Amino acid sequence: MDKKEEIELISGVNVLKCMRCGKCSGTCPSYDEMEYHPHQFVYMVETGNIDPLINSESLYRCLSCFACVERCPRGVEPAKVIEAVRLSAIRQKGANHLKAEQVPELIDDDVPQQLLVSAFRKYSK
Amino acid sequence: MIYSYYPGCTLKNKAADLDMYARQSAAALGFELREIEEWQCCGGVYPMAKDEIATKLSSVRNLNDAKMHGQSLVTLCSACHNVIKQVNNDMRTNEDIRTRANNYLKLDEPYNGETEVLHYLEVLRDVIGFDAVKEKVTNPLKGKKIAAYYGCLLLRPGSVLKMDDPENPSIMEDLIKAMGATPVVYPMRNECCGGYLSLEDKPAVAKRRETIVNSAKDFGCDCIITACPLCMYNLKKNESGVPVYYFTELLADALGLKAASEETA
Ligand code: SF4
Ligand code: SF4
Numbered sequence: 552m553d554k555k556e557e558i559e560l561i562s563g564v565n566v567l568k569c570m571r572c573g574k575c576s577g578t579c580p581s582y583d584e585m586e587y588h589p590h591q592f593v594y595m596v597e598t599g600n601i602d603p604l605i606n607s608e609s610l611y612r613c614l615s616c617f618a619c620v621e622r623c624p625r626g627v628e629p630a631k632v633i634e635a636v637r638l639s640a641i642r643q644k645g646a647n648h649l650k651a652e653q654v655p656e657l658i659d660d661d662v663p664q665q666l667l668v669s670a671f672r673k674y675s676k
Numbered sequence: 677m678i679y680s681y682y683p684g685c686t687l688k689n690k691a692a693d694l695d696m697y698a699r700q701s702a703a704a705l706g707f708e709l710r711e712i713e714e715w716q717c718c719g720g721v722y723p724m725a726k727d728e729i730a731t732k733l734s735s736v737r738n739l740n741d742a743k744m745h746g747q748s749l750v751t752l753c754s755a756c757h758n759v760i761k762q763v764n765n766d767m768r769t770n771e772d773i774r775t776r777a778n779n780y781l782k783l784d785e786p787y788n789g790e791t792e793v794l795h796y797l798e799v800l801r802d803v804i805g806f807d808a809v810k811e812k813v814t815n816p817l818k819g820k821k822i823a824a825y826y827g828c829l830l831l832r833p834g835s836v837l838k839m840d841d842p843e844n845p846s847i848m849e850d851l852i853k854a855m856g857a858t859p860v861v862y863p864m865r866n867e868c869c870g871g872y873l874s875l876e877d878k879p880a881v882a883k884r885r886e887t888i889v890n891s892a893k894d895f896g897c898d899c900i901i902t903a904c905p906l907c908m909y910n911l912k913k914n915e916s917g918v919p920v921y922y923f924t925e926l927l928a929d930a931l932g933l934k935a936a937s938e939e940t941a
Contacts, residue, residue: 580884614872615724649876654875665685669755670875672731
């Protein structure tokens with residue numbers, strides 16, 4: 552199985568449905584923080600140009616806010632593509648983005664448990 | 677009326693107020709929340725991957741506990757609600773996930789998504805009714821202009837969550853009216869607060885926070901309400917000093933429970 556098939560399998564997304572309108576990126580709250588934007592994820596998976604995505608910090612900027620999922624006029628669900636690429640990256644041995652040792656310096660006394668639980672789900676395997 | 681109730685990790689700790697005022701208000705409004713025994717953390721974010729089962733199992737166990745008690749499952753935290761409701765949808769509609777989860781769990785009878793998942797707000801609207809809530813209000817929050825902050829997880833994806841119109845919701849505004857206050861509708865009310873990015877990109881979250889709070893302030897609010905502990909954390913230290921409350925705290929206040937509990941405290 553090549554990378555493209557792997558992403559399609561994990562995400563369940565058919566990237567060919569995308570009409571490249573850019574609405575997903577237009578509505579994305581993390582747009583400014585991303586090197587590759589949601590519509591680029593979809594397009595680059597379609598063309599099999601996946602390595603740059605796997606190595607990009609943009610993977611960790613998606614908030615799973617489902618804005619792109621809700622607003623894509625073609626039902627592509629770009630967030631699921633980004634999730635699949637992120638999993639393809641962090642499922643590799645030793646590739647966790649967040650390690651428990653880093654946490655103490657990142658938090659303050661008010662941090663809700665939900666923040667840590669969510670971050671670990673998105674950043675580590 | 678008795679419901680199974682899933683509080684989740686944060687409501688037992690940093691968001692204990694969200695939970696406490698919800699229970700007090702429920703008792704005053706005539707419904708009971710039976711906390712699920714030995715509930716397990718939902719994981720905070722819905723696991724979107726089609727090939728992941730392990731991350732969905734805790735939700736299935738919670739859902740099955742409610743089913744075994746013949747009760748609907750009530751949630752309060754927006755994230756728990758989102759995760760549990762989306763996993764329930766998977767168990768109902770995705771045969772592969774359903775089969776693999778059941779193969780692993782070996783429950784007495786398979787779980788197939790039977791449980792009804794309701795957010796606390798939906799109980800207020802659809803079971804109790806906002807008119808009945810209004811009748812129980814003894815301390816109307818008159819003159820208060822309240823901006824409801826939905827964020828992302830309460831409403832989306834609308835096709836699964838089915839709580840309200842995901843782009844033009846009204847459930848919290850209607851609650852605000854029932855409490856005797858004036859709702860403030862503003863453009864950023866259903867845009868994400870930055871979520872878990874506040875762990876490693878605090879400037880990005882600060883930008884989100886100020887955009888959202890300024891949007892609410894520009895439309896004339898005195899305060900903001902939320903159902904989500906992470907939204908609370910991300911929004912409350914805003915530069916304008918706009919206070920952010922859990923909606924249950926203001927509900928308890930309107931029902932006259934807060935003054936009463938402060939007197940006895
Ligand atoms: S909104 Fe949908 S159709 Fe438009 S670019 Fe994004 S994924 Fe493609
Ligand atoms: S789910 Fe991710 S990619 Fe989609 S709009 Fe939200 S932050 Fe952007």
